[in-house]
Amino acid sequence: MHVDCCSCNRIDCEDENRKENHLILTCNNNIGSNDRDNFGSSLISPATQNEEIPVQIRSTTEGEIMSNTNGRCLVASKNFDKGDLIFREHALISGPSSCSSLNEDGLPVCLSCYSLVQTRYRCRRCGFPVCNYTCEQDGKHAFFECPIFASNGVSTDQILDPETITILRCLLLRDKDTKNWFKLLELQQEAEESHHQSSSNAMALLCDALTFIHQTCDLDQFDFDTVENITRIIDVNGFGSEDRQRALLYRYGTYVFERGSLLAHSCIPNAYRVINPNSQLEVYAAVPIKAGEVIKTVYTETFLGTVERRKFLHDFFYLSCSCSRCSSATECDTFFQAIKCQNDENCQKSTEAVYLPIQPLDPNSEWKCTLCKDVKGYDFISAMEEAVRSDLSQIDGDRSMDRVLKLEAVAGKHRGVSLHPNHFLILRTEYDIVQRMSFILYRNRLIRMQVEFVLRYIELIRKILQVLNIILPGFNRHRGRVLYFLQQGLMYLIQYKTNPNNKKRVDSKSLSTLTEEYEEFLSVSEEGKWILMVEPEGSEERLLANEMATDHNGEIEILKKTMARDDR
Numbered sequence: 001m002h003v004d005c006c007s008c009n010r011i012d013c014e015d016e017n018r019k020e021n022h023l024i025l026t027c028n029n030n031i032g033s034n035d036r037d038n039f040g041s042s043l044i045s046p047a048t049q050n051e052e053i054p055v056q057i058r059s060t061t062e063g064e065i066m067s068n069t070n071g072r073c074l075v076a077s078k079n080f081d082k083g084d085l086i087f088r089e090h091a092l093i094s095g096p097s098s099c100s101s102l103n104e105d106g107l108p109v110c111l112s113c114y115s116l117v118q119t120r121y122r123c124r125r126c127g128f129p130v131c132n133y134t135c136e137q138d139g140k141h142a143f144f145e146c147p148i149f150a151s152n153g154v155s156t157d158q159i160l161d162p163e164t165i166t167i168l169r170c171l172l173l174r175d176k177d178t179k180n181w182f183k184l185l186e187l188q189q190e191a192e193e194s195h196h197q198s199s200s201n202a203m204a205l206l207c208d209a210l211t212f213i214h215q216t217c218d219l220d221q222f223d224f225d226t227v228e229n230i231t232r233i234i235d236v237n238g239f240g241s242e243d244r245q246r247a248l249l250y251r252y253g254t255y256v257f258e259r260g261s262l263l264a265h266s267c268i269p270n271a272y273r274v275i276n277p278n279s280q281l282e283v284y285a286a287v288p289i290k291a292g293e294v295i296k297t298v299y300t301e302t303f304l305g306t307v308e309r310r311k312f313l314h315d316f317f318y319l320s321c322s323c324s325r326c327s328s329a330t331e332c333d334t335f336f337q338a339i340k341c342q343n344d345e346n347c348q349k350s351t352e353a354v355y356l357p358i359q360p361l362d363p364n365s366e367w368k369c370t371l372c373k374d375v376k377g378y379d380f381i382s383a384m385e386e387a388v389r390s391d392l393s394q395i396d397g398d399r400s401m402d403r404v405l406k407l408e409a410v411a412g413k414h415r416g417v418s419l420h421p422n423h424f425l426i427l428r429t430e431y432d433i434v435q436r437m438s439f440i441l442y443r444n445r446l447i448r449m450q451v452e453f454v455l456r457y458i459e460l461i462r463k464i465l466q467v468l469n470i471i472l473p474g475f476n477r478h479r480g481r482v483l484y485f486l487q488q489g490l491m492y493l494i495q496y497k498t499n500p501n502n503k504k505r506v507d508s509k510s511l512s513t514l515t516e517e518y519e520e521f522l523s524v525s526e527e528g529k530w531i532l533m534v535e536p537e538g539s540e541e542r543l544l545a546n547e548m549a550t551d552h553n554g555e556i557e558i559l560k561k562t563m564a565r566d567d568r
């Protein structure tokens with residue numbers, strides 16, 4: 001039987017899976033340019049359907065991970081080591097996300113792969129933006145909205161929110177792909193009562209979706225309840241593509257996964273997820289996971305304290321998180337939201353005098369100083385944080401070095417004075433400084449930089465790593481990025497120390513640590529590369545991984561010579 005490969009459209013497709021299965025949804029030929037969902041179950045590759053996935057779906061019991069009792073979750077059915085791929089699955093459905101209209105360049109987003117369309121190419125049938133012919137022919141756009149847009153003369157300026165196209169795709173599954181429609185309906189929606197209080201964003205999206213479906217697309221067959229239902233399902237289960245800014249490939253997609261939607265949240269996750277450009281979710285073990293353990297990923301940003309994290313989880317996922325980090329006043333000894341007490345001389349002198357919440361799970365809890373036992377309301381705490389935010393917001397200046405100095409000044413003003421040195425606002429600022437320093441180093445090499453600059457860079461990175469080891473342990477993008485920074489800093493330091501022109505300025509103690517630094521450089525590069533290699537092709541993280549994979553034979557030679565000279 002000869003069937004065109006559904007991805008590359010080539011009869012002679014050599015993809016291994018295709019040869020085995022003849023009907024396959026994707027081959028590897030277009031990876032990176034195409035994004036294929038699982039719609040059209042007749043086209044699902046048998047390998048995808050029957051693949052044995054080492055996780056089980058289980059109802060959660062009270063006190064296990066969830067404060068609400070009737071949710072489902074995924075549990076490991078075998079042991080996993082750090083970095084193991086737990087499972088991989090195609091999206092049930094995907095589409096452009098709300099934030100796609102917010103990109104800085106004001107470029108349209110491709111309705112096929114959700115990256116920015118840099119050319120004037122438009123779909124020849126409906127006039128909507130797609131990258132090129134391949135994206136135009138891609139199943140989703142051509143299969144779902146394109147005929148409707150073409151026959152109703154829908155124009156791009158009628159799209160109030162791009163995510164309404166994703167909602168439309170879901171609704172169209174009802175007639176076009178009943179199997180996946182029922183799978184979608186089985187996913188969790190937030191409870192009726194929480195929806196009434198849900199964020200104004202969610203309500204605005206529902207209003208836009210109703211106008212778009214009923215008026216713009218003239219599709220009366222979907223009543224209010226059905227549109228609301230689907231909007232709520234996407235609201236709770238949609239994953240955003242998490243490509244970083246400045247990436248060559250920045251996708252603005254929302255993806256819904258059948259199994260991935262069952263992943264529970266924890267503020268100290270044991271698993272890590274990536275969405276590859278092929279619309280596949282990949283879930284990796286961030287730390288070793290034992291058979292029977294619940295698989296947990298993190299739904300929030302990293303640099304948020306408990307109060308803000310729990311507010312986000314409540315507003316966007318209608319969940320009240322009570323994980324070990326949220327329940328701990330010190331956030332597992334990281335002091336991530338601790339406020340420094342300055343009440344009296346003792347407190348001023350003691351690094352340990354900090355205000356911590358008396359009841360960490362209560363957002364209105366009072367906060368108590370660990371030394372003088374003074375008690376304050378949350379108003380006081382938020383005013384202290386607001387003062388730092390205000391200082392940060394006043395920083396101007398685009399020149400990276402100038403900005404680094406200003407960020408350092410604000411962090412220095414509050415570090416250990418109004419906030420604990422590990423407070424998330426300080427760490428977030430330090431992370432910002434590190435990213436800028438990395439760029440400066442990359443651009444200037446060491447030509448114009450002082451060695452103190454590199455030493456400070458490494459010091460900040462080590463501090464960030466210490467906290468990440470606790471709140472975001474193991475195999476994940478954040479650690480990968482920070483390891484990239486560390487190997488970069490170590491390489492520059494080694495180059496500096498082994499440069500004969502600088503050797504006179506490096507003291508003997510510091511020279512003796514050279515071998516250790518070199519060994520650390522090798523192991524950090526190895527681990528960073530290992531982590532970041534799972535990131536999507538074209539993403540900034542993948543570029544960092546490639547950079548780490550470049551050999552450093554030149555530097556190694558210099559180092560060996562220097563050490564041989566020192567031995568003499």
Ligand SMILES: C[S@@+](CC[C@H](N)C(=O)[O-])C[C@H]1O[C@@H](n2cnc3c(N)ncnc32)[C@H](O)[C@@H]1O
Nearest residue numbers: 065066067071072188237261262264265317319
């Ligand atoms: C993407 S779904 C996860 C699967 C869902 N439990 C189910 O049964 O389909 C997200 C929802 O799961 C629940 N959830 C996930 N993690 C939770 C946690 N750590 N504590 C409480 N609820 C959680 C919340 O209701 C949240 O809105």
